[in-house]
Amino acid sequence: MANFDAQIRESQEQVAEAQGKIAELTSRIETARQKMADGTDIAVDIENASLEDVHVHTEAMNANIAELIMGLDDVTAAFSKDFDEMRSKTGWESFVGVFSKGKSESLRQERMRTASVDDKLQDLIAKSDVITQLLEGQLAVLNEQKTKVETNLTGTLQERETTVSDLEAVKAEISGMDPTIIALENKIAVEQDAAKRTALETELAAANTRYNELVQQEQVKLAKSQTLERYIDKGKTWIDSLQNQAATQMVLINKLQTDTKQRVVLYDALTKSLKTAQQQDVAHQINEIGVKTDQEAQTAMAAIGSATNARMAEMMEAHEDHMVFAREVLEQKARADERFMRRFEKIVEKHDSNQYGA
Known part of the structure; x- marks a missing residue:
């Protein structure tokens, strides 16, 4: 628990640091857009090193969260062991069995009947919720930043289209x-x-003046077009990065949500298995008694056994919807795990090489 906390x-x-870095890089792109509108070069404002820094930090953040999720998977995998231990007799029950087998069985059956796993289930769901809130917060920031950059990029694409059109007109x-x-x-x-x-020389001078003006305009518009192109490339790269980060967050969120559903189903199935095992033990004991009695008693015990089996069949039929749901959840979990x-x-x-947490 302390390690998880x-x-x-x-x-x-x-996550907080990653959000700061993401907001900073988006701010640089917005600042560059303003400088670009003022005719200032933007190369120094958007650097590949900054983008790489965000990627490295985000990768470390997601790796840490992935380890947390796998830690919850490990805890879930231990549930079956816990239930197996519930089926076995405790030290006290075994001690009582030395003096009274019936009392020992009675104690074990009562313990199994009242066994509750709600605390463990709620603890795991709470831990899953904490991680999910982190991921959903990060996803919201990513989508917010992506919207900002997309808005800027849309305006810039339109401006570059106009600039290229003007440039072509000047060249023509x-x-x-x-x-x-x-x-x-x-x-x-x-x-x-x-x-x-x-007169011809005067006309030529005027033509040359106009020609020089057009050449100067061509250079200015070409420089502006190149600047816009650099900005667009950086903006597209950043949007792609934000989309990829958002996809990763959604994969993690999907796995957590699916895992939570699977844990609820697993606990329910194991609990019912535990209760059924206790009922089967009783049925077996009745059957053993029946074997040792006379024919009349055997007939009576068989009737009891038949009634028990019928009751168990009814329980299984009533549980059909649950089992269908369980299969659906397991299929969803398989897909979520694969992603x-x-x-x-x-x-x-x-994790599989026992280096988890190293």
Whole structure:
């Protein structure tokens, strides 16, 4: 319990730090968008190192939470052992059996009848809920940040589309001016009349001025387009990262929720198994007594045994819906476990090699 609480505190700290790093990187992208609108270069504002730092920290956080989940799986796996111990006689019951077998059996049957696993079940559900709240909080932050970046990115994509369109228009105008300038230069080269030559030179100067203006506009719009492209690439990379992180959170949440349903079913099934075993013990004892009695007693005992079997059949029929539900939950758990193991293959290997918690 203390170890679990310590791991939970560590996970809470990791989640808080991860959320801070995620918000910081999103803020950098938003700041870059503002600088870009002002015409300032954005290369220094969004760095691959920052994104990598978020990934490394998030991976460590998820690995720690995955270990917590596998720890709960280990506890669940020990349930059957606990129930087996319930079926066995306690030291006191065995001691009483030395003097009175009947009293010993009576004590054991009463203990089995009143056996309760609600405390363990509620403890596990509570632990699952604590982890789920961490994951759902992280998922909410991821979705919030993704929405912010997507909003910025949508505006930027539209702006780049306009910029590229303007750039193409400028390039087309520049290409259209080349023949005009060449024609003017050729006319000037062969013109003998001073007045006409002067007019042509004035026209050429104006054309060259316009050409230079267009070239300058081309450079500005090209630089803006490249800046927008860098921003878009970084934004898309960050959105992909946020989506991947969100997918991981949903895998973990799905496994926890499925595990919780499975634990409820498992406890219920084991409890009913325990009660049924106690009933079977009684039936066997009645049958043993019947074997040792005369024919008349055997007939009576057989009737009792038949009634017992009929009662057990009724119980099983009444429990049919539960068993169907149990199968559905087990199928859901198998799918959830498969997704979990695919995402956290290294953690599972570490756990299976008895390095869990190392």
